[in-house]
Amino acid sequence: MTSGPQITLPWLDPEHPEAPFPDPERALPDPNGLLAAGGDLSVPRLLNAYRSGVFPWFEAGQPILWWSPDPRxxxxxxxxxxxxxxxxxxxxxxxxxxxxxxxxxxxxxxxxxxxxxxxxxxxxxxxxxxxxxxxxxxxxxxxxxxxxxxxxxxxxxxxxxxxxxxxxxxxxxxxxxxxxxxxxxxxxxxxxxxxxxxxxxxxxxxxxxxxxxxxxxxxxxxxxAHAPEVPEPWRVDPALSPLDPDWNTAP
Structure with a gap:
């Protein structure tokens, strides 16, 4: 009896959260976008991931899995x-x-x-x-x-x-x-x-x-992803209603 092909993923070092992620073009086609495993979920690691076009997605009992699907x-x-x-x-x-x-x-x-x-x-x-x-x-x-x-x-x-x-x-x-x-x-x-x-x-x-x-x-x-953020924008401005007809006119 033969087994299927083995998947070998880059394993991220939890001690170096700011190390570059693998090139997303190296992600697997099946399952679509699986790029790496391991590492941690620290703030520096997550920011590094999102700026690289990568995000974590895994279930309980699995290692941390990192993805960059194609298309996006x-x-x-x-x-x-x-x-x-x-x-x-x-x-x-x-x-x-x-x-x-x-x-x-x-x-x-x-x-x-x-x-x-x-x-x-x-x-x-x-x-x-x-x-x-x-x-x-x-x-x-x-x-x-x-x-x-x-x-x-x-x-x-x-x-x-x-x-x-x-x-x-x-x-x-x-x-x-x-x-x-x-x-x-x-x-x-x-x-x-x-x-x-x-x-x-x-x-x-x-x-x-x-x-x-x-x-x-x-x-x-x-x-x-590296542009300066608008300082403290995260408050609702009542003047910015989605009912504004000049913003969006889709039926």
């Missing part, structure tokens, strides 16, 4: 699709939106059970890593509220002027879409040109996400 799904905030039904939801439901008000609650909600999955990749170690990123000013959340109740949101990492979306959740219809609409409107105003959404899904494509060849994606983020 992205959303240009100016191209966010504000469908009429979403405009109506924002206008009529009376929800409020905040930034960075409840980061830990958002990541815990994103890690909660889903109807379509038995487990979660947002393990306890991942949650603690991104909470540390948030406390050092590198990870941010968007919250959607129905009165005092948190009904939806998203979180991700900001490097330079690139926002790397990690996960979103909804407890009421359209809540995660509303979070992304408010985020997109603000990113346009701040001059942030790209959101990395990592993997293509029908949900994200319906909101305007597209795919780029990995090589093109890496070239595009090379400059913006």
């Amino acid at each position: 799904a992205v959303l240009e905030p100016a191209q966010f699709r504000m469908h009429r039904s979403l405009k109506k939801a924002i206008r009529n439901r009376g929800y409020t939106v905040s930034f960075d008000r409840a980061f830990e609650a958002v990541i815990q909600a994103c890690a909660g059970p889903r109807d379509y999955a038995d487990g979660t990749w947002i393990t306890s170690s991942m949650q603690q890593a991104y909470i540390a990123m948030h406390r050092t000013g590198h990870a941010h959340s968007v919250e959607v509220w129905d009165g005092p109740r948190l009904i939806g949101g998203l979180y991700g990492v900001a490097v330079g002027r690139l926002f790397c979306g990690e996960s979103m959740f909804s407890r009421e219809r359209d809540a995660s879409k509303i979070a992304l609409a408010w985020l997109s409107r603000h990113l346009v105003a701040w001059g942030w040109p790209l959101v990395d959404v990592q993997m293509e899904t029908g949900h994200l494509c319906s909101l305007g996400a597209i795919t780029l060849p990995r090589r093109e994606f890496i070239a595009r983020i090379r400059e913006i």
Whole structure:
């Protein structure tokens, strides 16, 4: 009996979090984008990863796995699709939106059970890593509220002027879409040109996400991921409503 081909991955040294990642073009085609294993989830390592077009994704019981898939799904905030039904939801439901008000609650909600999955990749170690990123000013959340109740949101990492979306959740219809609409409107105003959404899904494509060849994606983020960030932008500006007709007119 013969076994299948053995996969040999570069193993990252946990003692050197700022060491360069392997060239993303060396990532495996199957599973798509698997690049390296090991290392740690320290703030320097995670920042290094996102600036390199790499992100961690693994399940409990696995080593830390690092990915850079080809193609890469992205959303240009100016191209966010504000469908009429979403405009109506924002206008009529009376929800409020905040930034960075409840980061830990958002990541815990994103890690909660889903109807379509038995487990979660947002393990306890991942949650603690991104909470540390948030406390050092590198990870941010968007919250959607129905009165005092948190009904939806998203979180991700900001490097330079690139926002790397990690996960979103909804407890009421359209809540995660509303979070992304408010985020997109603000990113346009701040001059942030790209959101990395990592993997293509029908949900994200319906909101305007597209795919780029990995090589093109890496070239595009090379400059913006190292650009100066807008100082302390993570507060909702009521003047930057996604209902602004001059911002987005998609049907």
